[in-house]
Amino acid sequence: MQPQHMHELSVAMGIVEGVEEESARHDGCVSAVHLRLGPLSGVVKEALLSAFELACAGSSIEGAHLIIEEVPIVVYCPACQAQQTIGSIQWFCCPKCGAPTSEVIQGKELEIVALEIE
Amino acid sequence: MANQPRLVELRRNVLKRNDIVAGALRLLFQEMGVTVVSLVSSPGSGKTAFLEKTLTRLQPRFRVGALVGDLATDNDAQRLARSHARVSQIVTGTVCHLEAEMIRNALDGWSLPELDFLFIENVGNLVCPSSYDLGEELRAVLLSVTEGEDKPLKYPTIFNSADVAVVTKTDLAEAVEFDWPAAETNIQRVRPGMRVLRVSAKTGAGLDEWLELLQGLRAPAPGGTRAS
Numbered sequence: 052m053q054p055q056h057m058h059e060l061s062v063a064m065g066i067v068e069g070v071e072e073e074s075a076r077h078d079g080c081v082s083a084v085h086l087r088l089g090p091l092s093g094v095v096k097e098a099l100l101s102a103f104e105l106a107c108a109g110s111s112i113e114g115a116h117l118i119i120e121e122v123p124i125v126v127y128c129p130a131c132q133a134q135q136t137i138g139s140i141q142w143f144c145c146p147k148c149g150a151p152t153s154e155v156i157q158g159k160e161l162e163i164v165a166l167e168i169e
Numbered sequence: 170m171a172n173q174p175r176l177v178e179l180r181r182n183v184l185k186r187n188d189i190v191a192g193a194l195r196l197l198f199q200e201m202g203v204t205v206v207s208l209v210s211s212p213g214s215g216k217t218a219f220l221e222k223t224l225t226r227l228q229p230r231f232r233v234g235a236l237v238g239d240l241a242t243d244n245d246a247q248r249l250a251r252s253h254a255r256v257s258q259i260v261t262g263t264v265c266h267l268e269a270e271m272i273r274n275a276l277d278g279w280s281l282p283e284l285d286f287l288f289i290e291n292v293g294n295l296v297c298p299s300s301y302d303l304g305e306e307l308r309a310v311l312l313s314v315t316e317g318e319d320k321p322l323k324y325p326t327i328f329n330s331a332d333v334a335v336v337t338k339t340d341l342a343e344a345v346e347f348d349w350p351a352a353e354t355n356i357q358r359v360r361p362g363m364r365v366l367r368v369s370a371k372t373g374a375g376l377d378e379w380l381e382l383l384q385g386l387r388a389p390a391p392g393g394t395r396a397s
Contacts, residue, residue: 058265058297065183073179082174086183093299093326140325142358151361153329161300163181169174 059098062161063106069163070112083116083167089160090124090140124158187301190269194304201281204386205289207303209327210311211320212293215337217245218370219311220290224252226380231285236275238267238292245290255279266297269304285387295324306386313338315345318352325359333364335379340369 066084074081088096096119103117123136128145134156135145144151182188198205208216220235227233234255237245246258259267259275272289281287289305291298310331312320315338321328328334334356342349356365366382368375 058300061264061268062183062300065186069181069183069185073177073181077177079175091299091326091329093296093330140329140359141322143329143361144358151357153361153363155329161183163179163183165179166177167174168177 059094059102060105062094063099063102066103066117066163067106067110067112070115070166071110073163074112074166074168077166077168079168081112081115081166082169083118084112084163085118085120085165085167087122087160087162087164088119089122089158091155091158092161094161096121120164122157122160125156126152127154127156128152129154184300184302187269190273191302191304194269194273195306197281198287198304198306201284203281203284203287204307204383205287205303205305206307206309206383206386207289207291207305208309208311209291209295209298209331210293210313210337211295211316211324214293214311214313214316215370216290216293216311217248219335219337219368220288221249221252222370222373222376223288223379223383224249224254226376227286227383228252228254232283233286233288234279234284235288235290236267236272237290238271240265240292255284261292265292265294266301267291267303268301272303286383295320295327299327299330307332309333309335311335311337312352312356314342314347318348318355321352321355321359328356328359328363331360331363333366333382334360335366335368337368337370339367339374340372 070081070084100117107113107115125134125136128135128150130148130150131145135147137146143153210216224233235249236257236259238259238261239245240261243258246256249256257275259271289303308331310328356363366375366379368379
């Protein structure tokens with residue numbers, strides 16, 4: 052039993068619940084859900100994709116596809132006074148000047164950004 | 170044409186419900202004057218021993234309580250009850266982390282104004298708890314010397330979500346040849362500027378610094394008193 056996978060299942064159930072609420076305002080069936088996912092969300096893409104299928108089963112959006120856009124971590128570098136994209140979640144430093152920074156601008160995303168309705 | 174999908178743009182945080190409950194809890198804790206500290210770590214890193222010592226040492230001067238998350242047992246709550254602090258167990262069943270709503274439900278019947286500190290011991294897990302805000306003021310991530318100094322690199326997300334790192338079981342550091350500089354470097358890589366404490370619940374080493382940090386959370390702000 053992998054605890055990580057149960058975590059993704061509860062996240063997937065949150066997605067289904069959110070989509071059901073949002074889609075109630077529109078006519079038609081949800082065929083796809085677009086999600087933005089940051090590395091600092093604590094959610095693993097592959098695990099979430101399989102959990103989503105389970106979470107959808109029996110719901111009003113059964114059969115909908117989950118389309119995940121992974122976004123990189125963006126930090127603010129106080130030395131450069133600019134936003135910088137970092138390549139590794141294991142090293143929070145400015146890729147330009149090397150200054151360490153923990154001011155995260157982007158990377159915690161776990162949000163539904165669009166629905167495809169037909 | 171009839172089946173042509175249309176795109177509806179929106180922006181909705183998946184953990185919105187948890188964040189709303191956590192935000193309400195944080196406000197409630199502030200209003201009631203209780204300082205809430207959560208502990209996260211992998212299983213077996215010494216959270217319960219550390220918390221037991223913390224509760225016992227704080228007891229003479231502060232009113233303390235604890236909520237303890239566990240998958241199946243109430244062993245930890247029983248251990249912590251020895252400190253004579255008020256302790257409740259949250260048995261999460263199959264859920265691998267605590268969520269804000271579980272905290273709210275567990276506090277049903279508690280009188281928060283009668284507490285100075287409330288500790289929340291999360292389920293032993295370095296992955297899932299990182300996503301869930303519990304309304305805490307401080308999140309401490311524990312790392313025992315027996316786990317190895319590369320844990321922060323393996324679980325950067327949880328270290329990044331924490332406010333302070335506590336290296337535990339330091340009495341065993343020499344026996345396991347714990348590489349202190351490497352541990353410090355790894356923590357600073359994933360969370361630059363994070364304060365790192367070194368503690369042994371067994372010998373009591375480092376506990377004073379931890380207790381000072383906790384008391385500092387309750388210190389009145391300069392020029393005014395703490396919101397009550």
